Amino acid sequence: MTRPDTASRTQTLERTRTERPRLWRVLLLNDDYTPMEFVVEVLMGHFHKSEAEAQVIMLAVHHKGQGVAGVYTRDIAETKVAQVTAEARAGGFPLRLVAEPEDEGPL
Template sequence: MSDPTTRDDATGVRTQTRTERRLKRPRMFKVLLHNDDYTTMEFVVYILQGVFHRNETDAMQIMLHVHKHGIGVAGVYTRDVAETRIQQVEALARSHEFPLRCSMEEA
């Protein structure tokens, strides 16, 4: 790496160049819940409140959207957080013997 300090021989003044780096925002991913014929609506609301920290009203609205349209967005997160939330949903669904599916796609 080169030294950012330079000396102007004509004036004898030292100057330092500052390079400004901008961080890119991380890519965001939608966590999607998929409707099935076996997972209860109550369990989906439980997942939305427990894993995705939704209030009861929002959880009910998302659950109804998933029920009517077959798929719905539970939340939008960075890749690591989205993957963790999916693992949590899958583990809870398995432990309660529900086939609830969860996936992610880039937002």
């Protein structure tokens, strides 16, 4: 019985590179009805900002129309948008949040 030629059955090992996941910005958008205090509470409670950081972001939203609440992977960003939106609606506020890829420009 003859043995198969082992030299002709070479296996190629491919190395795959793991890439960092794309990051998404969670933006708070300005409106004329949501109280500034509620925005500060959201930033402190959901985005773990200090009161000083929350005040700065809230003022950016108020004066510039939007502010970055945080940068996360897509799933986390979308979850935060959904949670904060639900909390705002429960409180009767029209606060809007959006998640966008970090490398894109502003809305």
